[in-house]
Amino acid sequence: MIESTYKSYDDLPLFLNAATVAKVLGVSPSSGYELLHQEDFPSLRVGNRIVVPKDQFIQWVQQNTERGNAP
Numbered sequence: 001m002i003e004s005t006y007k008s009y010d011d012l013p014l015f016l017n018a019a020t021v022a023k024v025l026g027v028s029p030s031s032g033y034e035l036l037h038q039e040d041f042p043s044l045r046v047g048n049r050i051v052v053p054k055d056q057f058i059q060w061v062q063q064n065t066e067r068g069n070a071p
Contacts, residue, residue, distance in 0.1 A: 002026045009058050015044075015051040024057075 004026045006012060013020065022032025036043045042056035 002028070009054070012054050012057075014054050016054060016057055017049065017051055021052060021057070 002023075004024055006024050012024065016024070018033040018036050019029055020032075021035060022029045025032065025035075027035075035041050036050045036052065041052070042060050043050050043052050
């Protein structure tokens with residue numbers, strides 16, 4: 001696993017691109033790009049770019065972690 005260069009959600013930009021998503025999650029750039037194209041991932045198309053709003057990314061992470069899915 002690739003170590004994330006971000007230590008806090010506060011360090012993230014307002015909108016994340018595929019490379020930033022990959023860095024935050026500690027995955028390969030291609031995995032970050034694939035994630036942005038998944039139907040249940042909160043991405044936003046702006047012209048030719050695909051970005052993820054920071055708040056929705058944080059919410060997605062929380063909902064998709066084991067602790068976030070606990071009853």
